[in-house]
Amino acid sequence: MNNKRKISRRDFLKLLAAGSATALGGYLLSEFAPWLDYEEQATETWTAQNFSAPLMTLVHSATLAANGHNTQPWKFAIKDNAIEIHPDTSRRLPVVDPSDREMWISLGCALENMLVAARASGYNAEVTYPEQADFIHVQLSADTPQASPLFDAIPLRQNTRSAYDGRLVKNEDLEQLQALQLEPGVTLQFATNPTAMETFLEYVNLGNLAQYADTAFVDELIAWLRFNKKEALSSLDGLYSACSGNPQVPRWLGQMFVAGTKPQQQADADAAKFRTSPIAVAVSSESDNKTSWVRTGQVYERLALTMTSLEIKSAFLNQPIEVSSLRGQFQSAIGLGSSLPQLLVRFGYADAMPRSLRRPVEEVLI
Ligand SMILES: Cc1cc2nc3c(=O)[nH]c(=O)nc-3n(C[C@H](O)[C@H](O)[C@H](O)COP(=O)(O)O)c2cc1C
Numbered sequence: 617m618n619n620k621r622k623i624s625r626r627d628f629l630k631l632l633a634a635g636s637a638t639a640l641g642g643y644l645l646s647e648f649a650p651w652l653d654y655e656e657q658a659t660e661t662w663t664a665q666n667f668s669a670p671l672m673t674l675v676h677s678a679t680l681a682a683n684g685h686n687t688q689p690w691k692f693a694i695k696d697n698a699i700e701i702h703p704d705t706s707r708r709l710p711v712v713d714p715s716d717r718e719m720w721i722s723l724g725c726a727l728e729n730m731l732v733a734a735r736a737s738g739y740n741a742e743v744t745y746p747e748q749a750d751f752i753h754v755q756l757s758a759d760t761p762q763a764s765p766l767f768d769a770i771p772l773r774q775n776t777r778s779a780y781d782g783r784l785v786k787n788e789d790l791e792q793l794q795a796l797q798l799e800p801g802v803t804l805q806f807a808t809n810p811t812a813m814e815t816f817l818e819y820v821n822l823g824n825l826a827q828y829a830d831t832a833f834v835d836e837l838i839a840w841l842r843f844n845k846k847e848a849l850s851s852l853d854g855l856y857s858a859c860s861g862n863p864q865v866p867r868w869l870g871q872m873f874v875a876g877t878k879p880q881q882q883a884d885a886d887a888a889k890f891r892t893s894p895i896a897v898a899v900s901s902e903s904d905n906k907t908s909w910v911r912t913g914q915v916y917e918r919l920a921l922t923m924t925s926l927e928i929k930s931a932f933l934n935q936p937i938e939v940s941s942l943r944g945q946f947q948s949a950i951g952l953g954s955s956l957p958q959l960l961v962r963f964g965y966a967d968a969m970p971r972s973l974r975r976p977v978e979e980v981l982i
Pocket residue numbers: 680681682683684685686718719721722725773774775776777854855931932933934935972
């Protein structure tokens with residue numbers, strides 16, 4: 617009797633499927649490195665640490681600020697009773713931000729977090745703006761610590777790019793946001809009714825159509841996208857897919873997908889999200905110079921921390937301001953007069969998204 621069993625076609629296909637699944641599993645295992653724990657790294661990023669020098673705590677708070685493409689375009693110099701915030705020009709975004717406007721706004725966001733943390737830690741802070749010098753100087757002196765909801769909001773704030781739940785913002789919360797303390801020359805313009813929201817959206821659409829038709833813009837964006845956690849964990853910067861609600865994929869696939877996104881597809885996706893947000897706000901300033909940009913960043917970060925303390929989520933849609941040919945049109949369309957639009961933000965209620973990462977303080981010290 618012949619004991620050899622013949623493999624049927626069905627068994628062969630089963631074996632083939634099992635083999636392919638194992639190969640795919642192996643690929644995913646090596647590509648996405650599940651033993652690298654993203655959540656652990658994010659918790660370390662966003663939790664207060666014991667630093668060797670007390671002022672490093674303030675630098676840590678500053679690094680948790682919003683910043684364009686999460687390039688973290690900053691370097692900090694700790695001096696006797698002072699901290700300087702310098703731009704890291706190796707992290708410029710020459711296509712989307714050719715004049716370094718958003719880079720200085722990002723430094724303003726970092727400054728605001730630093731000032732909130734300084735007050736909470738018992739320092740009085742005096743700021744010298746970058747009118748002459750190419751950096752921000754923060755002089756610190758001992759004061760009584762002032763606890764604040766804004767300080768508690770620093771590790772909770774995030775740019776939440778998901779669709780929101782459409783609920784209206786509570787009146788008393790909106791009033792608190794509208795009464796936010798501003799910086800000289802900086803104003804907030806809220807779009808609180810459907811007509812004003814549609815005007816904002818019209819320009820977001822035009823901005824998306826222009827940006828996604830520009831290969832230089834798309835290439836620069838791709839360079840800062842982190843398509844899987846292995847990439848995010850190795851650079852500790854950039855835009856990690858999961859933070860924007862996108863799946864983890866190998867770089868080649870993500871790159872192909874983003875490069876192949878049609879401008880209209882991007883405009884439609886952002887429009888759908890915009891329409892789930894009951895309110896939007898434009899931050900504008902009297903002039904376009906380093907000091908105005910830093911002050912704009914401060915006001916934005918203060919607004920974002922205040923929203924966070926009220927459990928309101930927000931996300932940027934700066935397209936109509938980043939596309940230079942649209943900026944002036946947007947300025948007139950929303951009735952800003954001579955004030956220059958700097959940032960556009962939608963807000964409302966939503967669940968939190970995965971947190972973004974930051975490079976450790978030691979890496980951003982001069
Ligand atoms: C000046 C500036 C411009 C930004 N522009 C955009 C934008 O156009 N679209 C967007 O989704 N996020 C934008 N962001 C948000 C950043 O991508 C975000 O702050 C960064 O990825 C870090 O994530 P986090 O804010 O959740 O910590 C901008 C932030 C700043 C400060």
